[in-house]
Structure formats: C-alpha cells, structure tokens
Amino acid sequence: MQAFEYASPSTLHEALALLGSQWGEADVLAGGTDQISLMKDFIHTPKRVVNIKGVKELGGIHHSAQGLRIGATVTFDELAGNPAVRTEYPALHSAVMGVASPQIRNMGTAGGDLCQRPRCWYYRRGFGLLALQDGKSLVPNGDNRYHAIFGGGPAYFVSPSSLGPALIALGAKVKLVSASGQRVISAEKFFVSPQNESSRETALLPNEILTEIQVPPARGVKNATYEIRQKEALDWPLVTASVALQMQGSTVSKCSIVLGHVAPTPWSAAKASQALDGKALTPETIQQAAEAAGDGATPLSGNEYKVKLARVAVKRALLEASGKG
Amino acid sequence: MSLKQEPEKRKRKSNFSRRGFLQGVGITSGVLTTGVLEKEAEAQSSPKVAGPGEVPITLQINGRPYKTSVEPRTTLLDALRHRLDLTAAKRVCDRGTCGACTVIVDGKVMYSCTVLAIDAQGRQIQTLEGLAQNGKPHAVSRAFVANDAQQCGYCTPGFVMAAKGFLDKNPNPTYEEVKSGLGGNLCRCGTYMGVRKAVLDAAKEMKGAKNA
Numbered sequence: 324m325q326a327f328e329y330a331s332p333s334t335l336h337e338a339l340a341l342l343g344s345q346w347g348e349a350d351v352l353a354g355g356t357d358q359i360s361l362m363k364d365f366i367h368t369p370k371r372v373v374n375i376k377g378v379k380e381l382g383g384i385h386h387s388a389q390g391l392r393i394g395a396t397v398t399f400d401e402l403a404g405n406p407a408v409r410t411e412y413p414a415l416h417s418a419v420m421g422v423a424s425p426q427i428r429n430m431g432t433a434g435g436d437l438c439q440r441p442r443c444w445y446y447r448r449g450f451g452l453l454a455l456q457d458g459k460s461l462v463p464n465g466d467n468r469y470h471a472i473f474g475g476g477p478a479y480f481v482s483p484s485s486l487g488p489a490l491i492a493l494g495a496k497v498k499l500v501s502a503s504g505q506r507v508i509s510a511e512k513f514f515v516s517p518q519n520e521s522s523r524e525t526a527l528l529p530n531e532i533l534t535e536i537q538v539p540p541a542r543g544v545k546n547a548t549y550e551i552r553q554k555e556a557l558d559w560p561l562v563t564a565s566v567a568l569q570m571q572g573s574t575v576s577k578c579s580i581v582l583g584h585v586a587p588t589p590w591s592a593a594k595a596s597q598a599l600d601g602k603a604l605t606p607e608t609i610q611q612a613a614e615a616a617g618d619g620a621t622p623l624s625g626n627e628y629k630v631k632l633a634r635v636a637v638k639r640a641l642l643e644a645s646g647k648g
Numbered sequence: 649m650s651l652k653q654e655p656e657k658r659k660r661k662s663n664f665s666r667r668g669f670l671q672g673v674g675i676t677s678g679v680l681t682t683g684v685l686e687k688e689a690e691a692q693s694s695p696k697v698a699g700p701g702e703v704p705i706t707l708q709i710n711g712r713p714y715k716t717s718v719e720p721r722t723t724l725l726d727a728l729r730h731r732l733d734l735t736a737a738k739r740v741c742d743r744g745t746c747g748a749c750t751v752i753v754d755g756k757v758m759y760s761c762t763v764l765a766i767d768a769q770g771r772q773i774q775t776l777e778g779l780a781q782n783g784k785p786h787a788v789s790r791a792f793v794a795n796d797a798q799q800c801g802y803c804t805p806g807f808v809m810a811a812k813g814f815l816d817k818n819p820n821p822t823y824e825e826v827k828s829g830l831g832g833n834l835c836r837c838g839t840y841m842g843v844r845k846a847v848l849d850a851a852k853e854m855k856g857a858k859n860a
Contacts, residue, residue, distance in 0.1 A: 326700035329720030359762045360743045424832030429756040556831045
C-alpha cells in the first residue's frame with residue numbers, strides 16, 4: 324500500500340473540503356472492505372484518505388411516509404436489522420443478506436456498496452476497466468466465465484453492487500454532494516458503462532461524496548431479490564434478479580425487473596418487465612417474463628450459462644414476490 | 649517496539665508534527681519539543697490531517713490501552729502483530745475474505761486486515777489474547793479442543809473470535825444459524841464439521857454463564 328495522509332473529519336463540510344478535483348488526489352474511506360484492498364493492490368494510490376465514518380449526518384436509516392432514507396455510512400448489518408427494510412423492502416433485505424459474511428456486513432456500508440470498484444480480475448490486475456492490453460480487450464479471448472452477458476462492450480466487467488439492482492427496481496435515487504452544490508440522480512443513472520479508458524463506472528465525481536440513498540415508499544409493491552451463487556459462504560453471486568411490481572387488484576400495473584452481475588451496470592430487463600405489464604401474475608406470465616429476461620444477451624466464449632441463470636433468477640424472484648416462491 | 653530504536657521513523661514523526669503545528673498557527677520557525685508540537689497540532693488544525701509518516705495512536709485492546717505509533721496506512725492487524733506483539737489474529741489472505749484475522753470491535757466481528765489501525769482508536773477491540781479468564785481458556789476455545797475443531801490451526805483464532813462474536817448475539821443457535829453465522833471464515837483443512845459442533849457445544853456451556 325502506498326503511504327497516504329489521513330483525515331477523519333466530523334462534518335460533511337470538512338470532508339468535502341478535503342477532497343481533490345482529480346481522481347487519485349483523495350479517496351473516501353467508509354467501511355474499507357473494498358477501499359483498503361484496492362490500495363493494497365496499488366489499484367488506487369491516493370495521496371490522501373478521507374474517513375467519513377465520523378460524519379454523523381451520513382449515518383442513520385430514516386423511514387417515513389415519504390419512503391426510506393439510507394445514510395451513506397449505514398452498514399449492511401444496520402440495514403439487515405431494520406424492521407422497515409425487512410417488511411416493506413424485502414428486495415433490499417434479501418440483497419443485504421446475500422452478502423454472506425457477518426464481518427463484511429458489520430463493516431461494509433450502503434454508500435460503499437454503490438461506489439465499490441469492479442471485481443473483474445483483469446481490472447484488479449491493473450489492466451483498467453476495459454481490460455486493455457496493446458489496445459485490445461483481454462476479456463473476449465480470455466477467462467470470461469464471470470463477465471458480462473449484456474451490453475456488448477467495450478467494458479465487460481460486471482457491476483459488483485449488491486444493492487444496486489434492488490434499489491433501481493424500487494425506483495431509488497442517490498444524493499451526490501460537492502463543496503459547490505448537490506444533485507439527486509436516479510440510482511439507475513448513477514451506474515455508467517465506461518466507453519473509454521479514462522471514464523469511470525459511476526456518475527460520482529472526484530470532488531463529490533455520495534451522502535444518501537432515497538427509496539420511495541413500497542407499501543403494496545411486491546418486491547423480491549433472488550440470487551444465484553456457486554457456494555453458500557462468502558462469494559460473489561453469479562446472477563441476481565430484483566423485481567418490484569405495483570399492483571392494481573390482481574393485475575401488474577408497473578413492473579421493474581433488474582438483473583445484477585450480468586453487465587457493467589445493473590441491467591434493466593425491459594422486455595421481461597413489458598411481458599408482465601398489464602397482466603395478471605400467473606405461472607404462465609411469470610414464465611414468459613423469465614424467458615424474455617435473456618433477450619438481447621451477447622454472451623462471451625465462457626459465460627453462456629449465465630443467460631439461463633438470468634432467466635431462472637427472474638422467474639424465482641417473481642415467484643417470491645408473488646408469494647409463491 | 650520502542651521509538652528510540654527507530655531513528656528513521658522518529659524523524660518522520662516529528663516532521664509530521666512540526667508541519668501540522670506550523671499550518672495550524674502560522675509560525676515559520678521555532679524550536680519546540682515533539683510532545684508540545686503534537687498537542688498544539690491537535691488543538692489548532694481542524695480537521696487534522698495525519699501522516700503519511702508515523703503518528704502516535706492509542707488502541708483499547710482487551711480492556712487496556714496500548715500506545716504505539718503507526719503510519720496511517722497500517723492496518724489494525726499489522727499493528728496488533730508487528731507493533732503490539734498480539735499475534736493471535738493471523739494474516740492469511742490480507743484482503744478481507746478468509747477470516748483468519750477476525751477480531752471483535754465494539755461488539756461486532758470484523759476483519760482486522762481491512763481496518764486501519766488509526767481508525768480503530770476509541771473503539772473496544774477484543775482479540776483472542778483477551779478471551780481466557782484467570783488462566784482458564786474460554787468456553788469456545790475449550791469446545792474447539794474437545795471437538796478437534798482444528799487441523800493446521802492457522803484459521804483457528806479467527807474462527808474462535810467469529811464464534812464468540814456470533815454466540816454473543818445468538819446464544820441459542822440452530823445448526824443452520826451456526827453455519828451461516830460463521831460464513832465469513834474459511835478453513836483450508838476443512839474442519840467445518842468440528843467447528844460447528846464446537847460452537848453448538850459452547851452455546852450449551854455458556855448458557856447461564858454470564859461472563860463466559
């Protein structure tokens with residue numbers, strides 16, 4: 324790890340003043356579960372580390388009629404233990420519990436989950452987000468068993484966020500604050516598929532801090548997350564599906580289906596959602612939506628199996644949301 | 649480790665203090681002792697920027713304070729092992745994955761390889777060294793022995809701390825709960841069966857034993 328100077332501000336104002344205008348000047352530290360590994364591997368070599376855990380206004384879960392406000396430094400463990408998350412937002416609760424290590428749940432934060440860097444092994448070995456060697460991506464002809472099946476490049480890593488798909492399905496927004504102002508953008512727009520080597524995979528700028536996540540009320544919204552993984556213990560999922568269904572009687576009035584770990588961003592399965600819009604939730608319509616979830620996939624040499632997993636994950640998430648899981 | 653034996657590091661430490669002090673009060677020259685410089689720097693500059701050289705820290709471990717100095721990049725695990733000679737927590741993956749470095753911080757199990765030592769100040773840190781009481785091994789440790797829950801033993805201290813932290817929150821667990829509750833620890837020898845049985849046995853023994 325490269326040596327850095329360290330600050331632990333107690334207010335957001337102080338924290339923002341400590342950030343730089345370029346990446347590499349200052350990194351934000353919260354749970355550290357990704358940040359410290361990135362620094363150990365020299366993927367990040369910041370001159371300064373700004374620890375935001377002491378900033379009180381970045382903590383806390385607030386539930387009201389307006390929905391759920393999740394502070395950036397709220398841990399997975401806090402989310403897991405929150406009664407509103409458990410009852411009104413099961414899609415979020417399942418996503419949290421998918422992080423199978425109690426240690427990571429005690430340390431990792433909601434903001435950190437959205438801002439963590441990709442786990443792609445080419446990225447983690449220093450080949451950058453596009454995994455380039457001599458101007459060519461190493462992924463199509465390399466070991467791509469866990470890489471993207473949607474998007475078609477030039478980036479092939481998968482978004483590692485556990486909460487992203489559920490938050491997008493639930494219509495959440497994130498607040499990004501800098502010393503000169505603030506903006507609130509949809510969780511969907513927060514994630515970006517980088518088109519060149521110098522761009523990032525989120526909308527966050529180097530002088531900004533993601534301060535909170537705003538989730539709209541979900542009472543009466545059937546929602547669930549289903550995760551497919553290789554083993555029960557601590558590991559990354561192969562594919563996840565988060566679904567949120569607004570109902571009018573027994574008919575689906577609005578449907579949002581978002582896949583995780585299949586593309587450089589959480590992937591909205593628009594065709595699968597359309598397959599259910601205006602229809603009743605039956606085993607047949609669920610099957611149709613699941614089939615549509617694989618539409619448009621462009622799997623690589625070693626990951627066609629993930630297309631089938633995507634369909635299965637959508638089917639099981641829908642069954643769970645409908646109460647038949 | 650005494651600072652007297654580390655002239656190089658000591659020099660860096662006083663550099664940090666002087667710079668912090670000068671920034672804080674706007675003095676451009678002066679001769680003061682290190683101790684005064686540190687205190688002044690703390691009082692004047694807000695928020696304080698520490699490092700990249702060594703800075704003095706105090707860690708509260710197993711109920712007592714330990715003073716040392718570390719660079720901000722030093723992890724809690726490395727501070728425990730290399731500075732404080734508390735070597736029970738093991739460095740295996742060093743990437744927050746295997747659990748061999750597990751300690752309990754403010755009542756919660758954490759990977760000490762993935763916490764900065766400087767950030768662990770002011771928190772209650774429990775390591776395996778603090779588990780035995782009056783020379784008697786903790787109920788969890790005894791159950792590990794009784795169930796042959798270790799082979800090479802390298803993951804064992806982490807497992808014992810993970811189990812202690814788990815049982816503090818789930819005093820009467822089912823087998824399935826034990827399995828998921830220890831999901832953050834790996835054993836390459838594959839002693840999981842013995843470990844899970846040990847945790848169930850320890851749960852039985854600890855019931856009613858308030859300070860076990």
